[in-house]
Amino acid sequence: MSVNIKMLAERLNLSISTVSRALRDSYEISESTKIRVKEMAAALNYHANPYASSLRKHRSKTIAVVIPEITNNFFSLAINGIEYIAQEKNYHVLIYLTHEDIQKEIGFAGHLQNGRVDGVLISLSAATDNYDHLRELKEKGVPIVFFDRVCDSLECSNITTDDFEGGFTATEHLIQNGCKRIAYLDLSKHLSISSKRKQGYLAALKKYNMKEEESLIIRTTNNNAENEEIISQLLTGPHKPDGIFASAEKLAIACYNVCERLKINIPRQLKVISFSNLEISSLLNPSLSTITQPAYEIGKQAATQLFRYLEKKSVTPAYENIILKSTLIPRGSTKK
Amino acid sequence: MSVNIKMLAERLNLSISTVSRALRDSYEISESTKIRVKEMAAALNYHANPYASSLRKHRSKTIAVVIPEITNNFFSLAINGIEYIAQEKNYHVLIYLTHEDIQKEIGFAGHLQNGRVDGVLISLSAATDNYDHLRELKEKGVPIVFFDRVCDSLECSNITTDDFEGGFTATEHLIQNGCKRIAYLDLSKHLSISSKRKQGYLAALKKYNMKEEESLIIRTTNNNAENEEIISQLLTGPHKPDGIFASAEKLAIACYNVCERLKINIPRQLKVISFSNLEISSLLNPSLSTITQPAYEIGKQAATQLFRYLEKKSVTPAYENIILKSTLIPRGSTKK
DNA sequence: TTTATTTTCGGAAACGATTGCGAATCTTTT
DNA sequence: AAAAGATTCGCAATCGTTTCCGAAAATAAA
Known part of the structure; x- marks a missing residue:
């Protein structure tokens, strides 16, 4: 042929x-x-023929990117960064979406075991509470680099942002703008980013002598409709918050939707700030205050780190822990 | 090992x-x-070992998705649909971003020639005005399915939306809400979707006895800053429009940014409607009227079509032309 | 019991490239 | 002119599978 x-x-x-x-x-x-x-x-x-070459050379010139979802600005931007580096290196990139399902993640890890890829970039699903599938992958000799949603119990390179500081800054910003009761919308009980952001939130409360309340730490789900219901209950309950710190963009969106429905005015009745990479945060009604992560840069760094391994196989790879800074962008949703 | x-x-x-x-x-x-x-x-x-199998079987169990960019809600959603079908079929998905550059598209087409993938899903870059690279790929026996940004001069399956009707509906909507001078923001001179949407726009003008004006058909570029400058000039020029129909989401965003800067009130001074898959169109200030494409469904259909080829290689594939419906969602930006 | 048939398996040739090793040919040195 | 070295290339093994073909063993038919 x-x-x-x-x-x-x-x-x-x-x-x-x-x-x-x-x-x-x-x-x-x-x-x-x-x-x-x-x-x-x-x-x-x-x-x-790439397969003949790969078979003979034990090198596939392709990497895998495993992420929870793609309809998410953070991950789109990260992939953009990853793909940029991959093109530079003449590598191919396979994409796998877990949809926050650990079973899928396990399945993908299995598929990637036998040389299909030279390395893996992964951001954990919200449901993974066990890392055996990744440990196994690593032991088979496939280098893994985590980005954003990392895994502390595996010795690998991690590219993250300063999530604690981000959580602290967001909360402090709400406090400084007059909030007395601040709720935290938590993404997942397993995710490192989620707990670090929460630690930042708690630290800020402590610094300003505000007591933490269990009822203001809200665990959300993977279902938007459910989340809106949860938030709705929060905002109509007896002890309403006057500020919300959302640990993910979609949670802020849910807040906006609920407030629209309940006729709650942002920022007058409720101030909202969120981790987000929405490029049009400024065009929302009201414009959304955000903690913005350098998503594109994270993707580039993660890929760069992976290629560092791939290029010098001989040396024991020195695992790195790169932490990039996210930035507070105050906008209308937190105005006094 | x-x-x-x-x-x-x-x-x-x-x-x-x-x-x-x-x-x-x-x-x-x-x-x-x-x-x-x-x-x-x-x-x-x-x-x-996947490469040994692929080499022997002449089948890679992977497909390629070639798209202009990923930080675009339409394409993110489409990939989501594609990936859904691919997972169902136990296929792997390679992703390639052209960044609207025909040279990259040509390069990718070359890489995909020798069995790396069993088939290709592609949405053309805005710059491709020549299809030799794809014709060659097709002649090598790689099935190609186009989605959204299709290519008429190649015999392949195409999955699109009713772009003419979309353009017509959008324009008619503006007219019915009182617009007298409607500008059309064109995406590219080569893209089929772009010209079809324009045809719809022109047909609507004709139906309502409004004369078409060259100065109101605005060709945009691949650079956002440039586009804002172009729109800015349009909106401060002598013959300002009172309505804008943007053929792509990013152009509507540019409009919003410009109007914010120029203190032009939407929809009072200018009404805006756009092709868009922004899930938070309703949260914008003002909420954005859109023509929304079934992006996820397009992705699913495109992948399904491709797998139809892959599963019955023997029969000469019957090329199909599937046209899905997009829907008008009127919101604040076109209110009377 | 012999023959025919079915069931179950192994040997070896592909698939298309890469690469160690040996062998020509050519150039240089003594 | 003969030996040594450098240059340039071909043979064949190899990567890990799949699959054609033949053969042994088990079963059925005669």
Whole structure:
């Protein structure tokens, strides 16, 4: 069907090995035949069969990106960064969506075991409370780099943001703008980012001598309708908060929807701030105050880190823990 | 390094071929040895080397998705749909971003030539005005399905929305809400969707006896800052429009930004409607009237169509032209 | 019991590339 | 002119599977 190295060799009256070497610029081949070979290859539009190469070389030139979901600005931006680096390195990128389901994550980890990829970039699902599938993958020799939703119990490189500080800053911002009762919308009980952001929230409360209340720490689910119901109950209950710190963009959106329905005015009756990478936060009604993560940069760094392993297999990889800064962008939703 | 079929065979005192057949449930193998083999495979956590299989079977179990950009709600949703079907079929998904650059598209087409994927899903870059790279790919036997940004001059399946009707409906909506001078923000001079939406726009103008004006058909670029400048000039020029129909979400965002800067009130001074898949259109200030495409469904349909080819290679594939309906959602930005 | 048939398995050739090793040919040195 | 070295290339093994083909063992038919 498609032209292979054997055809090239026949047309050129050369051996297969010579053609192969010529194509990859081996020193053993004379300049003149290199040119002949390359011209013929171009003429016949030859492209090496990637699977034959990968099989022989034990290298696939592809990486996998495993993320919870793609309809999420943070992850879209991260993929953009990852893909940028991958293109630079002439690598291919496989994408896997767990939809916050640990079973899918386990399944993917299995698929990636036998050389399909040279490395994996992963952001954990909200449901993963066990890392055996990833440990196994790692032990098979597949380098793993975590980004954003990392895993502390595995020795790997992690690219994150300063989630504690972000949580602290967000909460402090609400306090400084007059909030007395601040609720925290928690993303998941397992996620590192979730607990770190919460720690920041709690630390800020402590600093300003505000007591923490169990009823203001709200655990959310993976279902938007459910979340809106939860928030709705929070906002109509007896001890309403006057400020909300959402640990994820979709939770802030849910707040906006609920407030619209309940005719609660933001920021007059309720101030809202959220971790978010929504590029049009400023166009919302009201504009949304955010803690914004450098998502694109995170993707680039994670990919860069992975390629560092791939390029020097020999040395024991030095795991790195890169922490990027997120920034507070105050807008209308937290105005006094 | 990793466990292969040979090890399995040795441990089981069976031949390689028997193990292989047992694993894929060949009728030639007795039930008892099948069980033995599978148990051993599970115990050793065996996963077949995908590249060896692909090389031998001429099938990669992976598809490629080539899109202009990923930080775009339409494409994120489409990928979501594609990935859903791919998971169902146990396929892997490679992703390639052209960033609206035809050279990259050409490069990817080259990479996909030699069996790396069993098929390709593609939405053209705004810059592609020549389809030789895709024709070549197709002639090499790689099935291609276009979605949204399709290519008329190649015989392939196309999944689109009713872009003409969408353009017509959007424009009519503006007219019915009192607009007298409607500008059209064009995405690209090469894209089929762009010209069809424009045809719809022109047809609506004609129906309501409004004359078309060259100066109101605005060609935009791939640079947001540039686009804002272009729109800014449009809105401060001598013959300002009182309505804008944006053929893409990012152009509507640009409008909002410009209006904010120029203190132009939407919808009082200017009404805006746009093709968009922004899930929070209703939370914008003002809420944005949209023509919304069934992006997730488009992705699913495109993938489904591709798998139809893959599953019955023998029959000459019947190319299909599936056109899904987009819907007008009137909101604040076009209120009278 | 012999022959025919079915069941079950192993040997070995692919798939398309890469690469160690040996062997020509050509150039240089003595 | 002969030996040594450098240059350039081909043979064949290899990567881990799948699958064609043949053969042994078990079963059925004669």
